[in-house]
Amino acid sequence: xRYFSIYILTVLCVFTVYSSAFxxxxxxxxxxxxxxxxxxxxxxxxxxxxxxxxxxxxFFPQSFQKEAAEFKIxxxxxxxxxxxxxxxxxxxxxxxxxxxxxxxQSVFLQSRAFIHQNNPGYAQLVLHNYLKLTEDTAIKDQxxxxxxxxxxxxxxxxxxESLDQALGYLEKxxxxxxxxxxxxNRIALVHKAKQGHKKxxxxxxxxxxxxxxxxxxxxxxxxxxxxxLLNVGLMVATWQAWENDNEALAGVIGFVETGxxxxxxxxxxxxxxxxxxxxxxxxxxQQVYIQPKIDPETxxxxxxxxxxx
Amino acid sequence: MVLIxxxxxxxxxxxNLVIEFYQDHISVVDGDRCPMYPTCSTYAKKSIxxxxxxxxxxxxxxxxxxxxxxxxxxxxxYIINGQTAIYDPVEANDFWWxxxxx
Numbered sequence: 001x002r003y004f005s006i007y008i009l010t011v012l013c014v015f016t017v018y019s020s021a022f023x024x025x026x027x028x029x030x031x032x033x034x035x036x037x038x039x040x041x042x043x044x045x046x047x048x049x050x051x052x053x054x055x056x057x058x059f060f061p062q063s064f065q066k067e068a069a070e071f072k073i074x075x076x077x078x079x080x081x082x083x084x085x086x087x088x089x090x091x092x093x094x095x096x097x098x099x100x101x102x103x104x105q106s107v108f109l110q111s112r113a114f115i116h117q118n119n120p121g122y123a124q125l126v127l128h129n130y131l132k133l134t135e136d137t138a139i140k141d142q143x144x145x146x147x148x149x150x151x152x153x154x155x156x157x158x159x160x161e162s163l164d165q166a167l168g169y170l171e172k173x174x175x176x177x178x179x180x181x182x183x184x185n186r187i188a189l190v191h192k193a194k195q196g197h198k199k200x201x202x203x204x205x206x207x208x209x210x211x212x213x214x215x216x217x218x219x220x221x222x223x224x225x226x227x228x229l230l231n232v233g234l235m236v237a238t239w240q241a242w243e244n245d246n247e248a249l250a251g252v253i254g255f256v257e258t259g260x261x262x263x264x265x266x267x268x269x270x271x272x273x274x275x276x277x278x279x280x281x282x283x284x285x286q287q288v289y290i291q292p293k294i295d296p297e298t299x300x301x302x303x304x305x306x307x308x309x
Numbered sequence: 310m311v312l313i314x315x316x317x318x319x320x321x322x323x324x325n326l327v328i329e330f331y332q333d334h335i336s337v338v339d340g341d342r343c344p345m346y347p348t349c350s351t352y353a354k355k356s357i358x359x360x361x362x363x364x365x366x367x368x369x370x371x372x373x374x375x376x377x378x379x380x381x382x383x384x385x386x387y388i389i390n391g392q393t394a395i396y397d398p399v400e401a402n403d404f405w406w407x408x409x410x411x
Contacts, residue, residue: 158404201405220379227374263370270371273405278383 030060034069046076067093071102078109087113104130104139111146120150141177144169152190152284158277163194193283204272205265214268218275227264234260325354344377346387346394355399360407368402 037052053069053076060066074089090110094103107130114123124147131143151166167190173183199218207213211231212224234257241250332350343349352372357365377395385396 215379220375220383222378223375223380226378230374259366259370260374262367263374266367267371267374270402270405274383274401277404 028059030056030063030065033059034063034065037069037072041072041076044079046080050076050080067096067099067102071106074106074109078113081116083113083116086110087117104134108142108146111150115150115153120154124150137174138177141173141181144172145181145183148186155193156277156281156284158273160194160276160280163190163280166190167194189284193280196279196283198279199272199275201269201272201276204268208265208268211261211264214265215271217268218271220271223267223271227260227267231257231260231264325357328354328357344381344393344395345372345397346389347398349373349376352397352399356403359399360403368399371402372397 033052033056037049037056040046040049040052050073053073056063056069057066057073063069070089071093074086074093077083077086077089087110090106090113093099093106094110097103107126111123111126114120114126127143127147127150131140134140134143148166148169151162151169154162155166167187170181170183170187170190173181178184204214204217207217208215210228212226212228215221215227216224234253238250238254238257241247241253328350336348336350341348345352347355349369349372353365353369356368356372359365360368375397380397381395384401386393387396388394
């Protein structure tokens with residue numbers, strides 16, 4: 001029994017030494033963690049990248065790359081369409097004001113995050129604030145370009161007055177950078193959209209006094225005919241019910257007719273606005289620029305297809 | 310028909326119970342023939358919810374006037390449940406006077 005115990009102990013000791021000698025241990029360094037997180041980011045595995053960048057920030061809080069890691073977290077959130085959280089992260093980077101380049105990138109990405117949240121007001125506010133802080137002409141031009149794009153997007157949503165503001169921003173882009181933003185072409189297109197064939201909503205409303213008049217003015221002839229027949233029919237029915245001393249029926253039909261008559265005016269005005277919006281979108285979408293490009297480093301030439309908006 | 314339902318909906322504090330009754334019990338039997346998306350009854354429900362009874366009612370009637378016909382050539386179309394539907398939400402008709410959040 002004694003020999004057996006010694007034997008067992010010896011076997012256990014040998015096994016322990018053997019296993020510890022051949023088992024692998026790994027120490028994750030600062031660079032390894034950051035590079036792994038970046039690798040996930042490059043592979044577009046944003047959900048996992050967020051976890052790894054957060055791990056990096058947690059274990060290496062004094063790192064010089066902490067800000068960059070937080071910015072990457074913001075980017076990951078942006079690309080996974082978590083725009084609210086992304087905007088919050090970018091805001092922290094902007095307020096910290098540590099790395100000017102990250103602040104610049106955060107401003108533009110935060111602005112885009114607000115646009116994705118259907119909040120163009122905040123998107124513009126962020127850009128305007130940064131415009132006051134920066135002296136760099138290239139950054140200012142980028143801000144003017146982004147502001148112009150926001151205004152053009154608003155014009156597409158049915159606010160034609162936004163085209164004037166877009167024009168103002170495009171004209172502020174410096175001559176040095178105007179070509180890279182195709183500012184001249186865009187200005188010409190905005191002018192064209194402004195001067196395009198429009199329908200006057202007020203006139204459409206006035207013409208709707210005759211049922212269907214506003215719709216006919218906007219080129220909706222079938223709708224105009226239906227509106228005219230429906231309203232005239234209901235008016236005649238109301239009149240006849242009244243003439244036949246059936247006041248209650250006249251009241252009901254008259255009530256219904258009042259609604260359809262109001263809807264006819266609404267339709268006329270609304271159709272004019274919709275027509276104008278469709279015209280603006282059509283003009284802004286219709287052109288594609290083809291720009292020749294020569295790369296001095298590779299001495300190669302290429303053609304760039306440039307969609308204006 | 311929808312008109313009467315829109316109006317009656319007000320009696321239920323804007324809960325649109327009558328429109329829901331129409332959709333659940335009458336439209337099913339009557340047949341789903343509205344070529345628009347959302348359908349006219351859903352559009353009426355949404356416009357009343359968004360703008361209240363008076364304007365919602367007017368917008369619902371505006372939609373009934375425009376249902377099919379010219380809107381088919383002007384508004385975008387989508388294939389929904391295997392059928393082509395003309396996309397015409399409330400937002401496409403109130404954008405010129407109703408501001409969403411800025």
